[in-house]
Amino acid sequence: MARQAKHFDRRFTLSLLHPKYWGTWLAIMVLFMFGVMPAWLRDPIARLLAKLVLSYAKKPINIARINIQTCFPEKSSTEVDELINANVDMFVLTLVSQAELLIRSDAHLRRRVSITGFEHVQAARDAGQPIIFIMPHVWPIDYAGLRLNIELPMVTMAKAHNNGLFNWFSNRLRSSKNGRVYMREAGIRALITELKQDNSFFYLPDEDLGPEQSVFAPLLATEKATLPVVGRLAQAGKAQVLPVKIGYDKAAYQFKLTVMPQVKPEDMQGKDNEAIALNKMVEQVIQAYPEQYMWFLKFLKTRPEGQAKIY
Template sequence: MKDHFDPQAYHPHFKWSFLHPKFWGTWLAVGFAALFSLLPHRVRLALATVFAGLIMKRKSKANIRARVNLAMCFPEKSDEEREALLKQSLITAGTYLMGFAAMSTRSRKWLEQNTVIKGEEHLTAQRHSGQNTILLVPHTWAIDVPAVLLASRGLPVVGMAKKQKNDVTDWLMHKQRVQYGGRLYERRSGIKPFIRSIKEGYLGYYLPDEDLGPEHSVFVDFFAATKATMSGLGRLSKLSKASVLPLCASYNLETGQYEIEIKPPLDPFPLETEEQNARMMNACLEEFLSNSPEQYMWILRLLKTRPDGTLNPYKK
């Protein structure tokens, strides 16, 4: 078995302090999550539909962000259409998240049988040719599924992770993500270990849609909005000598299965400017999401940084 240990990687461990009373609520939630993951899909879907209706009535920060994002990205849609899209996204999120623990409570065989992959031949061709590979993965609700599934097949990934505020959930999520192998690095470790791992044959898991502020971004179109888009993929591709394959994960509300779609490698890539590279990234996201926008995490701070330095739109 491949040794995935790297002292620079993120390695949270169980601590006896996790049993402190302040974490009892967390452990209770974990127990419920494990039980919910064993429920039939239709039961989770019914529960998520009820919860989504209740959640939409709340004036939460997440709801505000989602409505702002949808209004800026889809101004051509009516308020009713955007509200329907938001509700469908929350139903998708709820149904998926109630089954999130299944990747730990269920077997490797179960995961394989409940996942459908389209375009797998593109990744197979990359591996057979020995080509280093970066997977371009948008923030859909099922974003963790491809990494776990590919690792279970002997194709471990390397990613960059942000530590969770809750130490218990941080430890458990890390265990689930690397249960079959792979590496995760904290952002403060820098990009060098990530590049080195790609050169060693790991699949780079690159999340292209985070807003990292004006210092690390270029402003290009994202649907109808202008978005501060990460500018480093072109350099990363050159330094790691890797091709870039767009990949999108989704949760099918009809079948209850995970679905993974893999596109051919971006070609030509990288282009001449970071703006061109960033726009190509966003175009990949738009292509994936145009047919299933409900799969996306619209609750994220996608458009926080504005090109003209105006106020954060979520605070207006």
């Protein structure tokens, strides 16, 4: 019997109408209401809602403060607070905007997300190669992934949510441009198969997956446990590796997506070199738009031997 592909099922089932999901349905309806609003109206509302988040989300904000202080020890407490405030603003703005990715047209998404550096994508495609796009966890990550997915066939990988309805909604959104979202359990083989079928891959390299297969490499002012898998994946799938960054222009109500030049294969040879290269890509994105990064994640949970836990 053939192994079943471990990608998320985007089909709607009646089980999603169970009363336990009614609160989630209400939240989704609110998101759809925001999704049809023009950005000039929605953004000021998002900034007001962000003040509520700052008042109530004490635990996530504490995690963000620890992460920022660890990565930028030179920042004063005032500068840390300013970055947290800007980060919460971007979290809420992106959250309430998200439904537009599902209900608005491709033309709308092209207007909302401008692309710089697409010549690097075109060069890879002209060479007959798929692409592994590298982007760490930033709030507008779905804008980046779906904007690129309009231009070329893509897959990605995601962790399942505990809430079945939200799981369906988020992965329906992420696959709305005919992409495919794999579960983590699918493993590297499924991704190699996709690359060999000329489907590009959107990869998030900054999640802390524990010490077992990770390598420690410098990241800003600290060290981070990093999974060195991209080099082998690119080699097996004959793919180019292109870092991507994205920021939001508040005045233009537009996301600015930048595709950076190819990472040289020789820079990713060996696990240590690859971990260093991956963390440099993460640094590039954070330093370009520090307010966009998901500072609320425990991405520094695994510490080098002898170092105390920070959370």
